[in-house]
Amino acid sequence: MNKDLLFEIGCEEIPARFMNSSLNQLKENAEKFLNENRLNFKSIKTYGTPRRLTLIVEGLNDKQYDLEEEIKGPAKKIAFDEENNPTKPLQGFMRSKGVNLDDLYFKVVGKEEYVFAKIKEKGKNTEDVLKDLLPNIIRSINFPKSMRWGGKNLRFARPIRWIVSVYNGETLEFDIEGIRASNITRGHRFLGSDNIVVNSVDEYLNKLRENYVILDQNERREIIKEQCIKVARDLDGQILLDEDLLEEVTYILEYPTAFYGEFKEDYLKLPKEVVITPMKEHQRYFPVVKEDGSLLPNFITVRNGTDYKIENVKKGNEKVLEARLADALFFYKEDTKKPLESYIDGLKNVVFQEKLGTVYDKTLRIEELSKKLIQDLGYEEEKEEVLRAAKLCKADLVTNMVFEFTELQGVIGREYSKVSGEKEIVSEAIFEHYLPRFSGDNLPSTKAGIVLSIADKLDSIAGFFAIGIQPTGSYDPYALRRQALGIINIIMDKNISVSLKQIINYSLDNYTNLDFDKEKVALEILEFFKQRIKNLFSEKGIRYDVIDAVLSSNTDDIADMYIRAKELNLWIEKDEIVEILTAFNRVSTLAQKAECSKVNEDYLQVDEEKILYNKFKEVSKNVNLAIQKAEYSKALDEFISLKQPIDNLFDTVMIMDKDENIKNNRLALLKQIYDTMLLICDLSKIVYK
Secondary structure, three states: OEEEEEEEEEEOOOOHHHHHHHHHHHHHHHHHHHHHOOOOOOEEEEEEEOOEEEEEEEEEEOEOOOEEEEEEEEEHHHHEOOOOOEOHHHHHHHHHHOOOHHHEEEEEEOOEEEEEEEEEEOOOEHHHHHHHHHHHHHHHOOOOOOEOOOOOOOOEOOOEEEEEEEEOOEEOOOEEOOEEEEOEEOOOOOOOOOOEEOOOHHHHHHHHHHOOOOOOHHHHHHHHHHHHHHHHHHOOOEEOOOHHHHHHHHOOOOOEEEEEEEOOHHHHHOOHHHHHHHHHHHHOOEEEEOOOOOEEEEEEEEEEOOOOOHHHHHHHHHHHHHHHHHHHHHHHHHHOOOOHHHHHHHHHHOEEEOOOEEHHHHHHHHHHHHHHHHHHHOOHHHHHHHHHHHHHOOHHHHOHHHHHOHHHOOHHHHHHHHHOOOOHHHHHHHHHOOOOOOOOOOOOOOHHHHHHHHHHHHHHHHHHHHOOOOOEOOEOOOOHHHHHHHHHHHHHHOOOOOOHHHHHHHHHHOOOOOOOOHHHHHHHHHHHHHHHHHHHHHHOOOOHHHHHHHHOOOOOOHHHHHHHHHHHHHHOOOOOHHHHHHHHHHHHHHHOOOOOOOOOHHHOOOHHHHHHHHHHHHHHHHHHHHHHOOOHHHHHHHHHOOHHHHHHHHHHOOOOOOOHHHHHHHHHHHHHHHHHHHOOOOHHHOOOO
């Protein structure tokens, strides 16, 4: 008989940023525990509001399925002593598995005979299993930050105030550190009841709705979205919908009611981002725009409750935003009384990192690195603008506006540079040098922005690695992984051809004041980038062995690596790939033993090695031409013609000949083939079945 489980963890308000992860863990851990405890079910659903995490399991069987399992014990030769009595290993096995001598039998595994036993366990009633299981589900949920309360050892995001545990209409009573499970839930904190008795899933959902709780986060999200769009339409505008903000709002309320507020049109004279930032980042308001994208003097926000006395709530929100915008207008007027360049000296008083100096020092390093990148990237025509932007790119950090609204760094630099009369390309580069700021963010679109973004990020990575601060596990306080991914994404998106080793060395050259092993640190940074490249290529559907093959090649040009990886990913689908790879694996294995790659034609003894050598010279020439045109599939196809001559050589001669000259000459030939293959990739890394 199938039955349903309702399990609710009632808390103080859980931070919105914890919710998605918490609900995912709740579902995954419950599924794992149910399977491990032999409880079959039809489906698992999780729901969340700021005051509750809810698990609903539908179609649970009324008992565990019976267990019958064959268990392997110690080898027979060590299971019994000379008098045929059980040894300690066998006694321990029987004791741990709850079996006796009569339950044992023997089976041959490989060349050895082992003790075996069958364990049979009758399934327990589901309710008995759940009473032990549910407390463990609570303990299994991890949070970025958790807390203890009331002298308890239990840790959770916020204090747990109640637990609902109902299975098949009956309360599953258990206790977890003094918190007793029951069938009583709570509604909306202000509008609902604190004593709601529920005995089924349907009753739970209906009663929560009656008590002003929309449990399903997806339903709440759609309600908020639809309400906001309607309110914006009534204002003859459109809501500027931010998905991250929408998700946050969804998880900070239980019963949404959207409404609009107003602010003075004078504030529309401020740059658009200056008005939007206090709304979104500080107040969780949605901006309203006209069809052309310009702001209306309105905002939309969502109340956790009904529209009762909504006018009072509207006025309160308007008052709060008014204060924020008044500050922003004051800062803007004060900051723009002098040009952006005048703020540069203030950077000397801002520490970037104790050992890496001030932000002013960082600016100088960005300028120096930008000069070299301009040359390597072929952006000489914009050199003057790039260096001007490099000089100004951090100046806004010491303005009043950025001090108050840190999210506006770069944005304010762009706006203030325009007011100061800087060129458009300079202003845009100041903003773009922070891009991308997060996963999925826009990339720089101007050449000046590209140079500055790479220079800024690479300088940070080089500096922190030079002083021994590197990301470890989940520890990355300076976001070096994100910055490396930013550089890689820019290079790939813009198809920029540049040597990664070269620009790493450029960045390290700027740290002459530090004592470090430049060669060692450069290799560490290169490996750090390679790991990011692996992850990114994998996300783009490239096979792991293809990635390894390309990373083992002789190129350190990221954009070129990606082209190679995409082409190799398709090329290895050829029908004859197994035979091709088998041949080249034999080549690569022996090539490692070669002392040099110089072939002396006088030592080519048999026709098979002469044919291979002559064919390779032809292939090598064609491969190099194809590589110059970045036609890597064509270059790989050239190697296919070497397969038969390679096979013929291995079938005819002993590579490791007794004559040292002949042996070394044959190894040198194989090394030439292998080294030429490495110009494209290392085919020996490809895994085939």
